[in-house]
Amino acid sequence: MKRITDIVEVGGRKITLSNLDKLLWRREKISKADVIQYYAAVASRMVPLVKNRPLMLNRFPHGVPGKSFVQKDWPNHPSWVSIAQVRSHSLNKSVRHVVCNDEATLIWLADMACLEINQFLSTVPRTDWHDVALVDLDPYPPASFEDATEIAEAVHSALVEMKLRHLIKTSGADGFHFLIPIVPKYPIETIRKFVLMLGVLMEDLAPRKVSTSRNRADRIGKVYVDFFQNGLQKTVAAPFTLRPLPGAPVSFPIDPKRLNTRFKAEEFNLFTVPEVLKKGGVSEFDISPDQTLDGAFRELGVEL
Template sequence: MADTRTVRAGRRSLTVHRPDKVLFPADGNGKEYTKGDLVAYYRAVAPFIVPHLRGRPLMLERHPDGIDGPRFMQKNVPEHYPDWIERVEVAKEDGTVTHLVCDDTATLVYLADQACVTPHRWLSRAGKEHRPDRLVFDLDPPTGDDFPAVRQAALLLRELLDELRLPSAPMTTGSRGLHLVVPLDGRQDFDAVRAFAKDVADHLADAHPGRLTTAARKKDRGERLYLDIQRNGYAQTAVAPYAVRAKPGAPVAVPISWDQLDDPDLDARRWTIADAVDQAHTNPWAGLVSRGRSLTPAARRLDGLRG
């Protein structure tokens, strides 16, 4: 078993330690994935994931002993991380936190070597931490195998957002459901964005009370799909597009087109590190990041719908 391997990432050569270490034990299909596989995936998908990470504080989900071992949710950047990795100091209630920022392929590969399986990103950027440029609706089904309910909820939410003239794009989470991402112009603060997201979710749940709910407590949801807007807060994070999830088979959170939502074989774990790069090359969110909108006119339209 090789102890180290050298890989090229942009202008840097990086050492991968214990590349043959199994991070994802064999799943039901008998497929296992090593740290070397994780590094190779992130190196290949870097042109597609780095634009979604660039300039944003990250929370790192690390699994040094594999996904069956302890999980570490890392905010502060350790002192031993290389100086060339970008950092940003952001405020918290009792001081500050120094988060890592991933602006290039080398940083992404370095994180994979640190057994960072999943980078979770802020919805705002460094220097504008209080002004999110993304709004995320998390569609969480009552059971993990109820993806038809997720598909139905996504279409209902898209229809409402279209009425509000807000572009939206779906992403499989690699776990249970879907995220619907709305690009913003960054003019509103988190409180305003979260309040708007709550109003949208409440309006949709009121229109479909037998299917959808905004109840935060599981015992209050019954068999209804949960419209989760809790990620839209300061210092909250959402799984990044093309990030690997710490689940058997190494599923990936993958942006999809609205047409792909009609695929009967689609579910939250449709893509893995074995084929997610192929999906990335289809550019399913083409043009989305340049279409950030203000929520002010959308809020007025929503008030009109609510009567």
């Protein structure tokens, strides 16, 4: 895409792309055209994982680094873009969230400088009932990505024992996210309790390396299991989203086998991920919400 403006057709939808030469990562010289091409390259893998999920978009009209703003409410949008009306409990009003159910919507969002795409842990229309449990591993310095990788391997082993299918992805920063599809029947407090109990198990196994404490001082030098990220209308970085950090890193799904190898989160970025996908480096994941937590609670010694 060398032209400053272009009109493309994606899935039968015509999209006007503007300011294609604008740098959205100035130091890396990544243009809006590069961002659009990236999201086009990952669309077939990304869209099924975010389908029917309200989105919270982090827009960077002036690029990275630069001022950004988070947009939840979209009163203005192409007529073919799906919108979910979600009652905001904090604002006490209905908010019009974009729902990305096709490649055309993803390309339109990229053209709107939505560099970072964050998703609900629930799907429409039952947005108050989560169909994904999130395990968020966040290393607090001097703990590092390497420390988070070690704990991620232990979390993976525990979830395998519990027979819970899960997607593991880098956060795009220093941590990991585990997305566990579940039947949308559990109160938020129950999901949060499950993740807390899993975190406590990790804490018992490695007390010097893991923390579930809500006190920030207790987390220093440890990997924090942030169970509170399982909250009503909270979001998580979507699989394959770019993150607004140096090098244009990606929140990238990984094979569990990678956890016992040495790798860096920065390996997965706007430049490298399309090639990884071309080589078949990522298995498809079934996000169907068909798992219960009942057996997992029993494994943890807790009765619902």
